[in-house]
Ligand SMILES: *[C@@H]1O[C@H](CO)[C@@H](O)[C@H](O)[C@H]1NC(C)=O
């Protein structure tokens with residue numbers, strides 16, 4: 001009898017511990033989002049762009065501020081490794097805030113590429129696995 005009780009309370013505790021680990025794992029799950037620019041490799045990015053991440057419902061959860069890109073800047077224009085389950089990555093040229101563009105993601109890492117200037121700019125999604133590699137091929 002006592003042995004039975006002990007073993008069932010042990011397995012109850014185990015289930016409890018596994019459940020806590022599971023919750024903790026859910027809590028810390030975050031995603032890696034990156035915007036690259038071409039640097040001086042090919043189609044360059046020249047300008048100042050405001051970059052920020054929202055919850056896809058109007059709330060800014062990460063504001064990277066206004067960032068400039070140029071021939072000489074590093075390939076990684078923006079990176080955030082703590083993006084939540086649902087997030088939208090927004091960007092607009094400082095001269096044209098209404099031209100805001102964004103991509104939304106759910107439970108995935110993401111990679112985007114920015115090229116052009118503040119008048120004529122391209123903001124596109126890229127394959128995450130080849131995010132930085134071979135950045136010339138948008
Ligand atoms: C979006 O935001 C509005 C206003 O804050 C809120 O009422 C609504 O529940 C939100 N929707 C989602 C899906 O979070």
Ligand SMILES: *[C@@H]1O[C@H](CO)[C@@H](O)[C@H](O)[C@H]1NC(C)=O
Nearest residue numbers: 032033034081111128131132
């Ligand atoms: C996030 O993505 C960037 C671009 O692919 C990569 O360089 C970086 O190592 C990634 N970070 C993590 C923690 O995986």
